[in-house]
Structure formats: C-alpha cells, structure tokens
Amino acid sequence: MTDQTASAPGAADHLPGDVKVADANARAKPGTRVNGSTVVMVLYLLFLLLPIYWLINMSLKTNAEILGGFSLYPRNLTFSNYETILTDPSWYMGYVNSMIYVVMNTVISISVALPAAYAFSRYNFMGDKHLFFWLLTNRMAPPAVFALPFFQLYSSVGLFDTHIAVALAHCLFNVPLAVWILEGFMRGVPKEIDETAYIDGYSFGGFFVKIFMPLIASGIGVTAFFCFMFSWVELLLSRTLTSVDAKPIAATMTRTVSASGLDWGVLAAAGVLTIVPGALVIFFVRNYIAKGFALGRV
Amino acid sequence: MKTDNQRAWLLVLPVLVLVAFSAVIPLMTVVNYSVQDTFGNNQFFWAGLEWFRDQLHSERMWDALWRQLAFSGIILAIEVPLGVFVALNMPKKGVWASVVLVLMSLPLLIPWNVVGTIWQIFGRSDIGLLGYTLDQLGVDYNYTQGFYSAWATVIAMDVWHWTSLVALLAYAGLQSIPDAYYQAARIDQASRWAVFRYIELPKMRGVLTIAILLRFMDSFKIYTEPFVLTGGGPGNSTTFLSIDLVKMALGQFDLGPAAAFSLMYFLVIMVISYVFYIVMTNLDKEDGQ
Incomplete structure (x- = not known):
C-alpha cells in the first residue's frame, strides 16, 4: 500500500486536488489486494457452501446410491426423497405444524412488542431500565433451564401438544428480541413527528397505526423476519412441548433418525426443505441482518 | 430527550404479562424444586x-462447566479473528456485496438440528465429503468414536x-467509517496494518464487543x-452444560439437582447479560452524542 500512494512527500501540504489524485491512484493500482480479497471470499464461501451442497447432493440420491459408493454428484438424479416427504402426512404435517406455531409466535411477539418498544424509545418511567435489562436476560436464558417447567406448566393448563403452547414458549426469547430490535428502529424516528401528529388532533391509537407504523414498516418487517427465524430454528422447547398433533418438522427429523436409522436420503431432503423458507426471504433483509442479530444495535 | 411519563407502563403491560407467564412462573417452579x-x-x-451444595461438589457439573468454557473459549478464539478477517475482505458495494451477504447469512438461518444433521452427513467417513476425504488422506477420523475428532x-x-x-457485525462497523479517514491515512502513507490498527479496529470496537458477548452467551447455551x-x-x-442439564432433568428426572444446576447456570448467564447490557447502553450514549 505505502509505495502506491502517488504524490508521496509533502502531499499533505497540497490542497484537495492532490488528495483526489492520490485517491484515484490508490483505487486503480492495488489490483493485487482486490485479488487477495476475492480469493479469501471464495475460500470462505466454499467452506460455507460445501456442507450445504453435500446435503442437497444426498437429498437427490437414492439410499442405494448413497450407501453403494462415494460420488461427488448424484449419478441417478431422483426426486423420490422429496416425494416421500411431500406425500406422507407424518412428514409434511411437521412443516405445517412448524409454520403454524412460528406464524402465531411472530404475530404475538410483534403485537405486544410494538407498544412496549414505543414506550421504551419515547418515555422515561419508573423501572424502565431494569425492565429492559430483565427482557434481555430472557433472550439470553438457556432454553434447557426452561424445558421441564414449561412442560409442567403447559400440561397443567391443558395446552400440551398444541401449537399455541410452542408459540407462547418461544415468546420467552422472541418478545425481548422484538422489543430490542423495534426500539432500535423507533429511536431513528424524530420525536417531532409524534408531537406534530398530536397537535393535528390525532389520538394515540390513530397516530400509532396511521402515521408511526408506516414510518417504521421496514423495522417491523425485519423484526418479523427475526422472530420467524428464531422460532423456526429452535428445537429443544418445541420438541419438549409436543408429541403428536403439533410435532414440528425438527422433531420429526430427529425421531426418524433414531427409528429407521439409515434413511439418509429422506433425512437430507427434509433438511433441505427446512432451509428453503429462510433462503427465500433473506434477500429482502440482507442489509439488516447484522442489526437483527445484534438486537437492534449497530 | 425522553419525557417522564408513568402511563408508559400501560404500553409495556402486555409484554410484562406475557413474559411473566413464560419466564417468571417457570423460573419459580425451578426455584421450588x-x-x-x-x-x-x-x-x-x-x-x-x-442440592446447591451437592452440585457445587459434583464432579459431573464441574466437568461439564470446564468443557463448556473450553468450547466457548476455542470458538471465540477462532470465530472473532476469522470473522474480522472475512469482513475486511468483503466487497464494499455492488451486486457482489449483496450476493456475498446473502450467501454468508445462509448458515445462520438453518434450523439448529439441521446444522447438526448437515455435519453428521458431511463428516461420516462412508458417505460424507469431509470424512471420506480425511479417510483417504489416512487421517484417523471418526467423530462418533474419537475424542479429538468429535x-x-x-x-x-x-x-x-x-x-x-x-x-x-464487523462489516456493519466498517461500513460506518467515512472515506475521509482512509484518505487521511493515505496522505500519511499509513501501512495496511496501521490503517487496521488505528482506524478500522477502533471503529469496530463497539460491534466487536457485541459480537463477542453474543457469541459467548449463545455458545454457552448450545444444545x-x-x-x-x-x-x-x-x-x-x-x-x-445444556446437554448435561437436559439429561439430568428430562432423562433421569432428578428434579432437585437439575433445578439447583439450572439456577446456578442461569446466574452465570445473568452476570454476563449484565455486562452485555452495560456495553450496549454505553454504545447508545456514544451514538447519541
């Protein structure tokens, strides 16, 4: 880098014109560095995508081919594994169940988090900081600690093996997440907007729904994505709280492994199908992923 | 500035009720046991x-704790430098930046049990690419048998x-550095290392702290x-820790010891969360100025 900065000695004495020259040179020349970056990125992406490729590869083979010999790509391309899943209710109902409780959870989380996030971003009130911290501890709590008590709690109120039980259990970490992310977005909206709306005679509810929510629409979208995702990827609680009627796809997968043992093709196909929902919508939130994972900060 | 308003409590009430139902009641059950x-x-x-005394003297719990700390330490030591290194090499803008962002996020969106399944298949020496390759190279690799392989x-x-x-996260931090900083560095003929050490690293400090804390906590509850x-x-x-806890609570139904274990586990997480919270609020203050 050093030798490439063109007008070396005394460049600082000159005025912006020179800076531009130096800038242009620095941009044009370091071809080596760009190549280095490309190599690093290609290697890293290769590392990320190889295991996923292998899963897809497996899902397109028959079990005979998987166990018969090693090959880098499916020789006899087959979709029978996917057919098995999409025609057998005990398989595809897993996806339906997962979808149901994930959507329920997302709706519940966002609708309770919206007013709370607004309160945290706009007002000081007694205990607000403690409350905010307490919410965070729930996001950080190990689900393993809650598995047994949840099981007993939901059994005792007759909600065991229902979708709503899993949806409520996942609120444990999704509501705090939603509050934190939404608060991060709401802080970016100037307070003057609220005040102007009140002067214009809006009630709180009218202002919130008609003016404020459209302003943070992207924030709501991002929050929905993260609630959806964290509920979708969780296994421990959803498996503990269900047995038959609301059994999620994740649990269906683990049980099939232990039961039939060697059905690798179907297992791989089921895995691929669980990646699809996230992969479909990730493009829309790509610029907010860091923000979402960092709980609305960054 | 925020205004004082006690009626804001009404707005947080739904969250309070919901989280109390899904967190406080279960936690009290644990305390009870x-x-x-x-x-x-x-x-x-x-x-x-x-039970607390029991657990504090239980070799099993301490073993699990040391394993947990070793695991968290190792993955932090690998993921943080590697993540920063990758972030420095990511394309800054254009189509490729989007493509890279999407591809990189893929593993983050895969259900956790499928992550396990992927590596289970990938690592098997009969059908997995990794296991097969290592096997052909003559490496003694079997993650179900060998300690080091596992x-x-x-x-x-x-x-x-x-x-x-x-x-x-590091990439998000880097994006916030104004171009003028790099230009100034070029004028001063700063080396690549100096640019990293005195411009990029200080600007990434905040996001990296978040990244380290998040990774530490999430790895601490890995199951x-x-x-x-x-x-x-x-x-x-x-x-x-979590695997041991689930074995104890749901497998052997040792409610007392498992509950005592849970509370101590939770306490550790609480302390770390507190550090996290302080860091976050300090960052918010810096932003505000």
Missing part, C-alpha cells in the same frame, strides 16, 4: 440448600455456523447442534 426433595408420589419435603467436528460446525455473524451430531459423546466428551 431446587429446595425440595421427593421420594416420588408427588410428595415433596424441604431440603434447604442441600471436538474438532463440533468446533468446525460452530465456526461454520456462526463466523458469518461476527463477520456481518441442539452437538446433541444431534454427537449426542454428547463419545462418552461424555462433548456433553456441554
């Missing part, structure tokens, strides 16, 4: 702090799963991925 003993038949009697696979899996998170991959084995060699 942690101070009682039972001989079955749902008859409980007071045991005081016995650890290496669990760590590789976590690095694969979460390095992108560190990279994305599903190693459970699917190794089931805690071979022996107990990859039995981390």
